[in-house]
Amino acid sequence: MVNRVYYLGLIIAFIMAFGSLWALLTDDLFKAIVVFGIVSLSSSVMFLLMQAPDVAITEAAIGSGITTALFIFTYKKLEDRKDER
């Protein structure tokens, strides 16, 4: 039982590490934002594994949901500006 949880944690740790590297190294801004959202969401699963459901809920709602939404709104706004020129 403990082992299974450990492997889940290992998988999520790899997802987070590779995801964050990908988000930083890719040239496409939109892709980076979405991948960052995935990293943030998987970190909330990590919080759940650490027996911190309060933090997990907050991270999922604020850290993952609203921060990503803010980034996407910003991206859209910058895109609009590009169209004008």
Place this chain on the structure above:
Amino acid sequence: MNSIVFLIVIPLIAAFLSLFLGKNDKILAYIVTLFNIIFSILILFSGKIPFNVAIGGWRAPYGINYAVTDLTIFFLVLVNVAALLALTSVREIMEYQFYSFYFVLLSSTNGIVLTGDLFNFFLFIELSTFAVAGLISYKRDRLSTGAALKYLILSSTASIFSLAAIGLIYKTLGTLNFADIANKVNNLNEASLSLILILYISSLLVELKIFPFNMWVVKAYEASKTSVNLFIHGMLGTAGIYGVLRILLMVFSKETGKLTLSGNLSSILMLFAFVTVIIGEIGALTEKNMKKILAFSSMAQLGIVLFGISLGSFDALKGVLYIVISNYLAKFVMFLTVNEFSKVSGSTNYLDMKGLGRRYPVLAISFTISALSLMGIPFFAGFWGKISIIGNAVFSGKLELIGAVLILIASVIEGVYYLRISHTFFSQGHEREGRISRVYCLLPMILALVILFIGINPDSFENIISILLDEIKSPEKYIKLILSLK
């Protein structure tokens, strides 16, 4: 004395109220600032110092506590007076956001000085960061946006480091209270302690404008209004110095009654201070823009302050307090003078201010007095600071000797550029149309007279400093005060 929390709560409520008051915000700002000054002076003369306040009734290592000691009340008065002095330079009508940011900055700088909890301290620093970033970006033009963005990115990176340090402290010592940490810090491993300290100090170094974290300073000063410069200098800078004194010397000091930073760390801090002084002086020497010159110069002064703190002896600390007070007063005089002169001449380049000293001798003479004090000419306030720092540094070791020589060279460079400016003020210039009201000359003159008074009669100030040093010498009193509270 539980009512000390009003110093923080009243400005925060005012920050909410300022959303609706429109043009009356200025009156509200004066009322709140005066309330803070009067309240802190009342506490100073209440005779109950030192005392400790447990918020929410949870006693010290468990809840959040505010401790008021001599050191606290000294810096509390300095911060609040700085707020009032800086507020007098706000002349035009500002949007309500300006005052909201100002109220938050006022409450957070009061909080930095008052608090006795590590995480609370961190939160107040974050709060002041956001308020200052908002104030810097007030003009919303090219320069100010970039400056605010860079400041925000830099300080939030530094704050992440200090959050890591808070986590490490909690993991190792199991507490977040200043006094409790100071009590238990002797149990901590030497290497762990230096890692924690170096991580935690990073967010303070941003406020203190020390080398690896100082690229925001010049642009921020150049991009913002004079009142904002004075907020950053007088409130944030003073509170930052308090934070360094409290955290380096009283919370994380390993031996009670003796100033011992761990060996590596003090030399690292010294190197940082050297680089800061060099950057500041050379930058100021090559600049023509008065605001940039003052930014570089305050960077250099804070470098000297950090050098004095990292020397680790009480005589040097006395000098540090002299330099703090001299820099505090002198920069006010200089910024106010430059503000008036640049309004008349229409630019911040000092070559355009030719001849203004002849028309307004009071302002120019005040400027010269504060410049002489910063240089450390005998019988000005800064002299007593530099003499005791250099006198201590010369016989301490190789690195300290280099520092002493560096400070002497720095004084000469300061002399070159400040006297160049004063000379420009007094040289023959052409006529101008703008006028400066006599009222605005009054404040710089009074401050310059205070500098002169401290310089000629240092005994008056020596008493205050010896009380402060007594407190720093015996952190166990602070620990006893806080932890024995029921």
Place this chain on the structure above:
Amino acid sequence: MAQLFILSSISLLFIGLFGVLTRKNIVKILIALNIMETGINLLLVAFGYVENGIVPILTSNESIMNLTKMVDPVPQALVLTSIVIGLGTTAFSLALAIRYRYNHNSLSIRASEEEEGVNI
């Protein structure tokens, strides 16, 4: 288990720091800053983790008997605060970034130096 948590969070921290130091695009820098913040939050909670610990919530009388098995609640409380601070930082700096883009017509952090003609 605790080692896995600490190692993964420190790796996130370092990747984020690398991004903050090297990226030129401001939005990328902010993403890197957010990754750093996620890393530090994970690190703080990992410091409070106990092997085979349980959630610090009382559900019945038995859970009061098991107080010694609970993970540390204080780092979780601190992290709740720090997540919201992270959101604030992101929101404010994104607004500044949009304004910066409108002013400089570029998202590069060195845009002002490039325009002034400093040869980089």
Place this chain on the structure above:
Amino acid sequence: MRDERSLFINIVALLILSVIGFYIYKVSMDTGKGIKITDNITPQMRVADRFMNKNVIKEESKYVWGGTAENTSANIVTSVVVDYRLFDTTLEVIVLFVTILGFGFVIPKDKRKIIKPTTILNRWAPILMILMLMIGGYMFVNGHLSPGGGFPAGAIISTAVLIGVLAGRKTLSQKTLKIIEAVAGISIFSLGIASFVITGNFFQNFILNDRIGDLFSAGLIPIFYGLIAFKVAAELSNIYFEFYEEC
């Protein structure tokens, strides 16, 4: 030229990171005497022990499920956030207030037009909004019993406003949001001052003698969480209105 420069920056950054990494490794391996960073310290050796046993004031006090204690929140994280360290939480609310104020101040005022929503979104928007409001309300009402609390509740309530914006339905004006924000913020501090008047301490939980595990327990905690939730929701909704034009 450009590539060489970015390569140089990358190498410098890697060097800095490796120096920090090496330093941390050295510290964790250091065998001096005293507490080390790698030492295993349980919550029972920290201040958290008193929080979990709820005996900060009286050392030997014990409590049972359904009984009273000095702090009657069943969720210990909540009791730390909103009672033992309440002042931190209020400051955090101020952090959000300042940053959103700065956000609204700095962002350029050319808003996006909303593309006409599809029929499905338009029809289902009210239902989704009510669902979101219910989940958010449940979260802050039960913040002292189950995971959740004011901040995620505020975020979820604000998504209801976001759905309203995207569906083109008029929900709230920005002026109302500002008033909600200020009223919630001021009342948080007025509760603090009220507790100063009643008990002599700022931000004390002055409603006592209720039982752990009840819905109406934990004194002021649900009230504080409710105020925080509305404030956070108002602030976050403000962000959406800054991006999108109101219909």
